[in-house]
Amino acid sequence: MIPELGHFALILALCLSVLLCTIPLWGSWQRNVTAMALAPNLAIGVLVFTTLSFACLTWAFLQDDFSVEVVANNSNSLLPWYYKFSAVWGNHEGSLLLWALILALWTCAVAVFSPQLPLVMLSRVLAVMGFVGVGFLAFSLFTSNPFARLLPGIPADGQDLNPLLQDFGLIIHPPLLYMGYVGFSVAFAFAIAALLGGRLDAAWARWSRPWTNVAWAFLTLGIMLGSWWAYYELGWGGWWFWDPVENASFMPWLAGTALVHSLAATEKRGLFKSWTVLLAIFAFSLSLLGTFLVRSGVLTSVHAFATDPARGMFILVFLGIVTGGSLVLYALRAPAVASRVSFTWISRESLLLVNNVVFLVATLTVLFGTLFPLLMDALGQGKYSVGPPYFNAVFIPLMALLVPFMGVGPLSRWKRDSVRRWQAELLVPGLVTLACALTLPLLHTGDYNLWVALAVLFAGWLVVGLLRDLANRVRNSASLGAGLRRLTPSYWGMVIAHVGFAATIIGVVLTSQYTIEHDLKMSPGESDTLAGYEFRFIDVGAVQGPNFVADEARFVVYRDGREVVRLAPQKRRYLASGSVMTEASIDAGLFRDLFVAMGEPVGVDGAWAIRLHYKPFVRWMWAGALLMALGGFMTVADKRYRRQRTVAREGLREGGVRGAQA
């Protein structure tokens, strides 16, 4: 019964979404306040029924209702309850329902937290999001119904959740990632609503900016978690593979990063309006494209869901309508003439443009590289592979190009600045950074590493730029504390996010350059030393988990004769599926990770193939991403985004339906 209830709730949610994307839109044209005022209520209705539907599916998983196909295929009675819970979105159908749920959440959040928005604008924004909701709910219902039953042949037990997904990281990675993906639909909806109304102005940028920052922050967290999960779960210590599915989440992030910065210029200076709108469309379209790539099977990926051309066709048509439609609207309604705001070559505007150019080129490069095998195949040129060597070779120089400008960005002035001032501010700290960068790699034993020097220089350059600007801002205050308190949350958010970027540079480069990896045959009692850490192999024991059995190797790590940590990697065999999995054991640290994973037994004397890793600064990469996300969230606390309802009424009066001004 419960699954049918869920199914029914899903149908109702679809019906309400259809109403949401039609009635308020019609109302906004007819200036019918009643019709427009329906939008928030409908948004809440969609959320209620999508939540109900999701709850029903969750119930089916928790109750081991193996008559439901997705439960039978992706769960097992032996599974601990929390993995039964996360198994809800560990499959195509359920994850799609999660998509729809999160979209409903965002829609409702816009409805509830935007009292300052003119009703015309609000109803249009919600209608656009309702339309996206129609697409995904219909996709779920018509091609990937999560409530399909296996009747009459109900299996006695489920086939189990893929062991790779039985992990804490995978409980929270998809929801966060989807919060980001779907969150860009808000920026998108604001852009479309503005195009529909023909009003692309600073107010529009101010409204959509906090939503965009939050979505970007969620996406940052989601990608970070995915990378972290790959690192500890896949068993060979890698953290980014440039797989099509990873790129599918990275492209919206890159475009979103450009959007976040371009919105700053649009809000503060009324600049680049058409451009910002285009970026908003672009970022969300890339989210949809990602969904297409992950679920259609046009590209091969290790992470792909069960693929199905019918599903691919559905998303492609939907992508065509959403992106194609909005680009038509853009071509017809976006202002064709640039606003006449002026600025000079040396100004914050120019630097933001540099940011946009670099991130756009990076996005398009990743897009082109990801799709290149498909393009060549379609053109009959044969099969090609584009992998990490290509992406690293083109992506890293692009980021290196960005950093010199990024360091100056925070202390640059709008409209007009001067190189002389930049020199005065940054020449000395820049030289100090250079000196540090050149000497720091000497601390590392072994050969002098130029890449590390460069990374320290880049990260240091970003940080001194920020510190200099902070110093300038608090200089005239009575006390340091007072000065710091006067700074706005959005300024702090920027500082923290930029520091995060610097930390990520350090983490990525130092890990790549200084990692030591030993793959070797070890017997109990033997030991191996890397980077001063002695890994002693004690013994192997058998371990029984809730739904697996495992061999566990026990290691003690010593440094200078003192015990540092005990590590116990496992080789697990999951009972339901019989699949074998490597469970690495990691000692995490601020400056280094120690990593042990076990392969196969070698020979007959109890020896095993063992992988030992010493990974310096690997945590900095994820810590940097965390800081970036934190910065994104922080900007929302800014006062200017919280205004009173009174304004909304004014807005309704003046913000009528005007034609395109161009």
Place this chain on the structure above:
Amino acid sequence: MAPRLKLFLPLVIFVVLAGFLYRGLSLDPMELPSALIDKPLPAFSLTALADGRALTRDDVIGEPALFNVWATWCISCRAEHPYLQRLADTGIPIYGINYKDEDQAARRWLQELGDPYRANIVDREGSLGVDLGVYGAPETYLVDADGVIRYRHVGVIDDRVWRDTLEPLWREVLAMAQEP
């Protein structure tokens, strides 16, 4: 360019991209054509499964034939076997490449299931397999009278595969061989 016109540029790019994506839906990214198409069958010097005598490239070329890569550990090969027998019964020469297998097990397999092969080349180390670009069994190569590889099929040959892809090519190769 008129200012308005250039705003259509993103739309144009998107339409082209969507066209490719649509095309992509009907392509299989996992299908990998052999790198040896229209190249000669690689030379080898191995033994025959039945009697252990030496076999080289010259012993197996001269007329159009199928070269079937198989092994007893390969589950799909068992599914494919009866159909190969049927093809052999119609007079099509099939050579087996017994890929990374045990001779004993392979001989038993042929005794139990029947032997559709003209001869079986024992490739215990997989060296011929590597030269052919084999990446899994079963795979079947269509080789013409001059010893040139014309086609590779990856996976099980069944009636549909034979009729839709292999048979037309086979006829072509036969026709070419009969020309003076």
Place this chain on the structure above:
Amino acid sequence: MRASLLGVMLLLSAYAAAVIETYEFSTPALEARYQLLSEELRCPKCQNQNIADSNAPISQDLRRLLHQQLEAGASDEEILEFMVARYGEFVRYRPAFNAVTAVLWLAPLLLLLAGVAGLLLILRGRRQGGGSLTADDEAQLAALLKNSEKDA
């Protein structure tokens, strides 16, 4: 495309068990090249994995071959040519630069040049344009500013 859910799950499970092999190399330089090359060669049978990380039998074979060839003194180019001759361009994660892939390798540079050209055009336009906010913009900003003041 027709991969069933089960099929995908099986492939993913193959992905889960780490590949740890213990080849002996005569010099550390060879070991480093082995590492690089095994990460640049794509497993022809897998979903999307290099031969270093894949447990597929073909990857084991190719790793053994790679080890043999390195020890026999083959150059990187020779090894890559050997692999491409048998398994096609598909096995290279770093596509060779040729007439077809030129567009791939030059794309970032061309895009960047286009971006910089666009940037310069915009900047030049802005400088000559001079002027200030349009009346419309000014009204908008004024309204916004008024509101923020009310807030503060």
